Structures are given as C-alpha cells and as structure tokens.
Amino acid sequence: MHRTKVRIVEDALDANNTIARANRDDFDRHDVTVLNLMSAPGAGKTSLLERALAEPIDDLRVGVLEGDVQGSMDADRLATLHVPVTQLNTGNGFGGECHLDANMVRSALPELPLPELDLLVIENVGNLVCPAEFKVGEDARAMVCSITEGEDKPLKYPLMFRACELVLVNKIDLLPHLDFDLDSLLIHVDEIFERTLDALEVERV
C-alpha cells in the first residue's frame, strides 16, 4: 500500500513539473523573474513584502501572487502598496490544499499582468512541508525563518531548507527576549546545505 502511495505521489510530482515548465516558459517569454517565497504560518512573509515594497526599488516593476487557503487578508494588506496583487486561494476548487502547485499558479496566469512586470513574488501558503515539494515555475526559492520558531527547524523540516536558495532569518529584534541561540540555527542550516552538497557529490560519482 505504501509503495502504491509513493508511486501516486511520484506521478503527481511529475505532472506538476511538466506544468511548472509551461509556467516557466510563459514567465521567460515576458522576461519576468519569479521568486517562490515560503515559510511557516506567521513567520512574516507578508510583512517582509510590505516593508520591501513600500518604496519603489529603482525601476523594478514588481507584482505579487498571494497564495492562501482562503480569504484575501494578505492581498488586501499589500493592495495599499502600488504593486499589482493577485489572490490565489487553494480552497476554491483545489480542495483546500496546504501548498501552491504549478497547476494552481497556471490557473492564475490570465489574471497576472506579466507584460508589465520584471519580478513576480509568489507568496506560498504558510507551511514548512508540502510547498517545498511543488515547483511552480520559479527562478528561485526563498524562505522566511522566524527565530520564534526555535533553532531546530532546519533539522525537523530539512526539505524546505534544502529547497531554498535563500533563508531569511526574521524577527531578530526579539533576540534579547528569547531563549534562542542564533549560532545554533545557522549551524543547523549549514548542516542541511552540506548534506545536500554531499548528496550532489554522490549523484555526480
């Protein structure tokens, strides 16, 4: 039974990768760079975007695709900025999924003003497990890691940390008020990256 399940998961991921490549082609055609932004719930993805997009970044034209199980609270927050924001809910027709996948992002493409963008940030559903498994056609992946979640998260959710090109450590202003060892977190992140490099070496050999 487990073998069947693994097979079904592999098939689903294979179909997802095919659609992700189609998304990638559309983004490339419009010369849009795409960032898939992930984190646990409440780690600060939307607040980060609010701060980063409050002022124009040179001539960079930025848009946001906002992924949530339901509601448009984050999109509403970002709508006060002068960037186009498109809401994508996994609860509408997608069964309340805990992550975005390539097909969901594809369904939102007609609503995205791609010709008017240089950078599209896709804010994924808050979750440290499944979002890391599903490519959506992005150029890069970043995650926000809040120190309030503890030092052990890279060891407990290694796939997420391994899947990202950038880990952004957030809420460090709370450091004086927490029993938290920042060095320990960074060591754990390095361990995950080193293990990934080891695995790549094995694949090359």
Place this chain on the structure above:
Amino acid sequence: MHRTKVRIVEDALDANNTIARANRDDFDRHDVTVLNLMSAPGAGKTSLLERALAEPIDDLRVGVLEGDVQGSMDADRLATLHVPVTQLNTGNGFGGECHLDANMVRSALPELPLPELDLLVIENVGNLVCPAEFKVGEDARAMVCSITEGEDKPLKYPLMFRACELVLVNKIDLLPHLDFDLDSLLIHVDEIFERTLDALEVERV
C-alpha cells in the same frame, strides 16, 4: 478534474475515518483518553508537554506519541521525562506527509504501552492545514497558537481553529515586545466558533 480530485479526497477521508474508529475502539478497550495536539511549526507543543509533564499529575499515567516528518528531536527531549514516548515519522514509508493520519497512528499502536496509560497525547506534525482534516481516533483536539504568528491566523486557517475543542494561546510573555493585539486574536477565534455554530444550526434545520 477538480471534481475528480475532490472525490479522491473524500474517499481518502472516508477510509481515514474508518481506521480512526478502529483506533478509537482500541483506545476505549484500554480506557485511554487521547488528545490530538496540533499547531504551526515552533508554536511550542513540545515545550508545553515538557512543562506539563515535568512533575507527575496526581496518579495520571501519561504517554506521548510524537509525530514528525523525520528525526526524533522532540521525542528525545521528552524522553528525559518519566513518561513513555513513541516516535512516529511520516517520512518512513508514508511519503513525508505533512500531517498524521489514522493509518499512521494505527501503525504505531503495537509500540504504545496502552494498558499502562490513562492519557495519550499525540503531538501532530507542525502545520495549520492538513492535520485538522484527519481524525486519528482522538477524544479531543487542542491547538497551540503562538502570539508571534499574528492575530489573523484564525481567519487564515479557520478549519484548524474550528476542529479544536481547545485553543491554547502561547508565548504571551512576549506581549510587551510585540505589536500584537490579544483581544483581536480572541475576537477572531470567537468569530470562527460562532460561524461553526451557525453552520450546525443550518444543518439541524
């Protein structure tokens, strides 16, 4: 395609409920009360158990089933207490699932010392979406909600809040250092519960 997907999800949840009832029967036979403890990653489930179980609670015999994608860090932390702890990894044969389901819990039953327990706490995988969808045979569900995650979580992840008999608001010692409105969180929790009650009324009519 979406309709098919919803059908498959319904079938899976139906099978899950059947196995959850079998678990429930086994727990009942041994007179064990079971709590399904859920939260976002790093909200403090394990720390809560460490504190709650540090001293014996009268004659209550407590055991913990520790759910994680991989590793046994939390189980190792709890093993220093004098309670039996059993590790259940969703990464071993279960495809790295983002939640526990009834079948996973069933697979762990032979390792649980049920005749020696009054209360079993099942610590679910850190995630605010899927754990709420899968019953595992529990008597009650509780969630830990850390104030560092923001006031909006009940509105963004309503199923989780609705699925629980108890919402435990955690990390309130950080209140002086956060831009956080506790009343707003509690109002949102009440809203979700009221909506649930409204829905129940509609079902009755």
